[in-house]
Amino acid sequence: MxxxxxxxxxxxxxxxxxxxxxxxxxxxxxxxxxxxxxxxxxxxxxxxxxxxxxxxxxxxxxxxxxxxxxxxxAPAATASALGEAVIRVVYDGDDLDETAALLGISPEALVARHLAASWRVAFGGFAPGFGYLVSDDWVFDVPRLGAPRARVPAGSVALAGAFAGVYPRQSPGGWRLIGRTDAVLWDAGRPEPALLAPGRRVRFERASG
Missing domain, CATH: 3.30.1360.40 (Gyrase A; domain 2)
Structure with missing residues (x-):
């Protein structure tokens, strides 16, 4: 190194x-x-x-x-100290079908792979509470949108490159949207404001719409 x-x-x-x-x-x-x-x-x-x-x-x-x-x-991760964040997702994102087609799989298969992957927060950035999630189980390289959206709703679950992420607030963005969550990613009133702190393990669960 x-x-x-x-x-x-x-x-x-x-x-x-x-x-x-x-x-x-x-x-x-x-x-x-x-x-x-x-x-x-x-x-x-x-x-x-x-x-x-x-x-x-x-x-x-x-x-x-x-x-x-x-x-x-070093240990494989700092998850024992940071715990695991569970994020419940409704998989109805505007880009789900198109993203699956680009990857050569069905939307159902894409959702299944997203749910099955063991994610962790590699680092934060872009906006307070936004975590760049990586997984050894995730084999896809997802192209960004050709033209970023002017407004991405808060709670949007998205993919770009080798990363997954959740938008903590409404903002512009070029990631592909596959779902949405009600999880609060950033709360300045919490002892630890960011739900997705670097090193934390993350697990996605399917929620009903």
Whole structure:
């Protein structure tokens, strides 16, 4: 694993990785051996930002830890600490039939594969509460829409590339919509506002319309 450490202000280091698989492995390793003074771990597609309290964990010590941590001995995920989010979905999305046709399967088969996959939140972004979900069980690469929608309703369950996601609020978007959920993805009044925190396991269940 190639790790390039970049300063990010006076209280964080940005770790550049070779790809998303290494980001997930590094995030799990850091979460499993979290040092006193670590304030936040923020994974992205190719990086992990590690924010600290420098009075507790100086950046020099943080850099040494980041270079020495052994990712290959990390647990498969941090799900035991974060728990599992269960999202109930009505599979009636506007793009369900077309997306299935593009992938060469029936809509019913696409829904079944989406339900059967074991998902986890790789990283957050786009909007507060939006999680990019990945799964080793998901073999599809779903093309985005040719022209993004001006308005995607909150709760829309969608696919793009190798990712699944749920729109936490109404917003523009180019992902393909396969269903909808009533789950609240972001609530600033909760102790942990984001339902889909990085590292958390996610399971989709079918709901009736």
């Amino acid at each position: 190639t790790r390039r450490l970049l300063p990010s202000g006076e209280s964080a280091l940005l770790v550049e990785c070779d790809g998303l698989d290494e980001v997930l492995a590094l995030h799990d390793a850091l979460a499993a051996e979290r040092r006193p003074g670590v304030v936040e771990l923020v994974p992205a597609a190719r990086t992990v930002l590690v924010a600290v309290d420098p009075a507790v964990l100086p950046l020099e010590s943080l850099a040494t830890w980041l270079r020495r941590i052994r990712v290959e001995e």
